[in-house]
Amino acid sequence: MIVMATNNGDVGIRQAVAALKEGKTAVDAIEIGIREVEVHRPDRSVGLHGYPNILGYPQLDALIMDGRTRDVGAVGAVTGYDHPISIARCVMEKLIHVFLVADGAERFASEMGFEKSTYVDPEMPEIYAKHVREQLGIDDPEEIQHTKELWKLSHLAVDPQKAGGTTNFIAQDGKGDICVGVSTSGWGWKYPGRLGDSPVISAGGFADNRYGAAACTGTGELAIRTGAARNVVTYMKMGMSLEEATAEGLRDMNELDSQRVGGVQIISLDASGAHMAGTTSDRKGSHVFMTADMDEPEFVDGISVPYEGS
Numbered sequence: 001m002i003v004m005a006t007n008n009g010d011v012g013i014r015q016a017v018a019a020l021k022e023g024k025t026a027v028d029a030i031e032i033g034i035r036e037v038e039v040h041r042p043d044r045s046v047g048l049h050g051y052p053n054i055l056g057y058p059q060l061d062a063l064i065m066d067g068r069t070r071d072v073g074a075v076g077a078v079t080g081y082d083h084p085i086s087i088a089r090c091v092m093e094k095l096i097h098v099f100l101v102a103d104g105a106e107r108f109a110s111e112m113g114f115e116k117s118t119y120v121d122p123e124m125p126e127i128y129a130k131h132v133r134e135q136l137g138i139d140d141p142e143e144i145q146h147t148k149e150l151w152k153l154s155h156l157a158v159d160p161q162k163a164g165g166t167t168n169f170i171a172q173d174g175k176g177d178i179c180v181g182v183s184t185s186g187w188g189w190k191y192p193g194r195l196g197d198s199p200v201i202s203a204g205g206f207a208d209n210r211y212g213a214a215a216c217t218g219t220g221e222l223a224i225r226t227g228a229a230r231n232v233v234t235y236m237k238m239g240m241s242l243e244e245a246t247a248e249g250l251r252d253m254n255e256l257d258s259q260r261v262g263g264v265q266i267i268s269l270d271a272s273g274a275h276m277a278g279t280t281s282d283r284k285g286s287h288v289f290m291t292a293d294m295d296e297p298e299f300v301d302g303i304s305v306p307y308e309g310s
């Protein structure tokens, strides 16, 4: 039994491991762990307190994948709900579809009985105004609401490796079943409606009991373009070790030179429960993990497969 996570994952990892110890499934543990991070207000990369889009409101993305059946549920560009991971789980368990976005996802959340959040971030108006003033050179945030060339401003979004975060969780329960979950407010100051990798199955997360699971943070565009999480699991299927597969998944993204900003961190776990992290930057990746016999989670450094340009 193990849970691994990134980016404030330590906020929810104890609850996730406790759930596994009570005999709950890996899917339960993922939802329980991520829900804690989704309301951890100091984290500006997950939940309704995350950095908003360029118009100033948050749009949240999440996915969950059950490695036992390869069932998945995902939601994108959702606003007004505290727990996109739970909406994603409902998509997985109640619908024949696997991915809902925006007003359709919000309608579904309401039909599933989720309460609309009443949370209002007291600090966000000032953070938004400061970003608009200092990064975009616009004194009155109201001006942005009326611009016809919003796309030019979204190019000034801060590199997600600096402004981002996202939480990734991977769990393996007592039966050996594996589940992956991802939740994010996405790339801060993004263009409205932009989806990163986090809700995109195979890009932001993938799990298959037979081989393992992987999940990503960082520039979602790179992970989408290579199908990063799925790649790592496929490389394990082809016989690579966890470390080889993770490094190869990072190299796939390093082969992309054009349309490139920032980089990506992958966390991965194989069917035996071995786990690691790696990044495309020269900073080593890191993750936190906790097994059933540990009292406290432990942080571990990962590997670096740096992008060096072509």
Ligand code: ASP
Pocket: 045, 160, 161, 163, 164, 165, 166, 184, 185, 186, 187, 195, 196, 197, 198, 216, 217, 218, 219, 220, 221
């Ligand atoms: N991967 C997320 C996205 O592209 C952002 C992040 O992890 O920082 O939306």
